[in-house]
Amino acid sequence: MGYFCPLIMADYSKYEVVIGLEVHAQLLTQSKLFCGDSIAFGAEPNTHVSPITLGHPGTLPRMNKKAIEFAVKMGLACGSEIEKNNYFARKNYFYPDLPKGYQVSQHTTPICKGGVVKIKIADQEKEIHLTRIHLEEDAGKSLHDVDANNTCIDYNRAGTPLIEIVSEPDLRSGEEAFAYLTEVRKLVRYLEICDGNMEEGSLRCDANISVRMHGETKLGTRVEVKNLNSVRNVKRAIEVESKRLIEILEEGGTIIQQTRSFDANENTTFAIRDKEDADDYRYFAEPDLTPFHLKDDFIENIRASIPALPEQRIKDYTDRLQLSVYDAAVLTEERSFSDYFEKLIQHATNYKSAANWMSGPVKTWLNENNKQPEEFPLSAKQLSSLITLVDAGKVSFSIASGKLFPQLLANPTLLPEQIATEQNLIQESDVSAIGPVIDSVLAKFADKVVEYKKGKKGLLALFVGEVIKQSKGKADPKKTNELLIEKLKS
């Protein structure tokens, strides 16, 4: 460093960081929360805007029942209490991207109260409690960089249904926040209620951060950090902001309640407004929507539609299938990946090799081709016949993954065994076929045979490798091994 930089000798370890997250998830409904306009991402600006979306005079909201269903689904998955008597409220404020001058939200009666999201840090499980999950409509987008002199507004997003998932201040580090957000993202994707895409803004996160001395029970003054557009940035922002807060305290300063924005390029936060400027939103019950009552059978039908969630699947994979925790975690990262695996093991009974194929060749292919598991070209049955071929010792894993797998992917109608036979790739486990090759290898390496017999048993691998090589990969390594040991005894 070419210039003098004063170091703040803060003792960070004295402090505890306290974080609560507010996560907004756009629901994967066909249409908006209160009208029939599409919510598809990426359309030309202002093409999904009916008079209702634009708040034209005389228009009224109409409730999208699917959105209610999705919110309840999330609540049930988190073990929240479902509010049966719901009504919407208006949050009044002026902003150009808010067409009606108020946002329709659930102020006093969130549809879900309480609940838990479990996270795991270094094998330690921790429960993060939820305050509430409520439904609300999204605003439009203000585009400040399209025109030099004007702000442009795209109302396509206005009215898109959102759930806001508010956590208790249970998180203690950026790492925990990272794990929590990853878990929430995984949950909404498993439930198929949100695509979880933070880059496109379908999942958004604000962090409420405060710091206090360890052992202190009162919460410190909190700062809200916005503009966190990736899971990684949530972690970075919390780390940089909590460091800033601790340094203020260490220098004897006072933290002021603020809303700040994260600048990912500079890895810093900057104030956007102080608490004193906070708006009075003048909430009151939305008179244009009748209160809605949720019936028990409506809730129970939603409960019945919830698929097995990651926690449950991991338990099943480790207990029943005897897979490692690591394998189970990899398999359950994505619901569709896990669903494929479950279809696969209906055909392939060797769970461990099925798991290896999933986390090996299948995952590699998906990553390389940037595809989703549902786009994987082979049916579970086809892939299982390939795995069975390896397990039966008919082809080696390397032949199967290196030669047969790519050919199958290129032409999914082919049968793996047929390709192997036609291309003469079936492994030899027959003594009469391997025997002569072994003899010729042992003759070629007569000196090594002597060394082996003197006790240099490690040379066995060399003989096995040579036999497989001479057989052009067809010799079954296991059988070859057995035969070699037998022959070398004499």
Place this chain on the structure above:
Amino acid sequence: MFEFSSIEQYHAQLLKGSTTCLQAVEHYLQGIEATKHLNAFIEIYADEAIHQAKELDAKRKSGKQPGKLHGVVVGLKDVICYKGHKVSAASAILNNFTSLYSATAVERLIAEEAIIIGNLNCDEFAMGSTNENSAYGKVLNALDETRVPGGSSGGSAVAVQANLCMVSLGSDTGGSVRQPADFCGIIGLKPTYGRISRYGLIAYASSFDQIGIFGNTVADVSLLLEIMAGADEFDSTVSKHEVPAYSKQLKTSKKFRFAYFNEALNHSGIDKEIAEAIKKRIDELKNEGHTVQAVEFDLLDYIVPAYYVLTTAEASSNLSRFDGVKYGYRTKHPGVELTEFYKQSRSAGFGKEVKRRIMLGTFVLSAGYFDAYFTRAQKVRQLLKDKTELVFSQFDFILLPTSPVTAFKAVEKMGDPIAMYLADIYTVMANLVGIPAISLPLFSHSNGMPFGLQVMANAFDEVSLLQVSDTLMT
């Protein structure tokens, strides 16, 4: 020479061939032209109406089954949206705004072959009792042009009063149909809250607003109601209650049970002649064999304050969308900073009374005042609902004056908004409770002006309300 007495007779004449839709439309267009100074209409759809009349005449002559409102000439208050036509709630903030869609009520009228002849002047955003708060200027009462027609649906009332259309639509948030009907000597019906879809009705106060109907006969008003009422997927607050054929069951010989409030008839603000006329009618009803009883009612002085707290609160929010950003009036200096942009656009776009109510509503919803005003007003609303329910457990109707006075002289009350608000004392109750109410032009005052009797019925009992109206009118 075309003459209109009722839709039924008009239809009979059409079928007989003694008149045509075109003759009717031309008659009204001439009338509108001759009474332009009344300022009832904002825009007249002359060419469209003539074209439509010709089509309907041709259709009828070809033997096709006519719609229920075949050729019926209707005017719309300027708060009701009609696709492709300007709508402004008589406000400069919606200057030159054209609606992209039609209100559900309008669509249903058109589906039955009604002819929309134009849109009608009113108080800005339906806020007012004199029709003097309009960006298009005041409307005159055709019976005495020095007097106001009432408000807010003044243009709609005058259009029927002066024979400028057969029936018209208004909106009634606190009496805006019944009071001008009273001032103009015609029938004005406010249906039960949620009976007619509000989709396409520019909101004043969402939990009070209801489209209302002006007409000369109970049968005409009933027919329009049965066509417009009923479930609508675009309004979640509209009732799914089945819609009876009101116009087919008007005649009855039933003896009814009426309640009335001495507190209302002996109130300090009521014109003596009005009180006497209603008391006299009450005695007549008894003589005709009906049950009529006084019921104690101690909430009268709370209802106007509760009404203004709640309606202005909703209005302050409902009118937030008029911000100069998406449509309507925008400040001439759009380069200013955002808050200033809103201030300039809204200060110039809204009229005085609208701004007064937006400020009042914003105040009562503000943190620190919410409980003292909004919550308490809601409690009054609930008490009033409970009380009304109790009355209707024993009676079929409540009788009240429509207005404590006959039509004001123009400008008489403009300087005193509180006095103006207090004149709503008899009409706001039906909106606070959500029940149907009608003003029937039964009386005339020594000052030469007409005035009405207001009848209120239980929620969704328009059948009885219209039956008793028909009885009282004959």
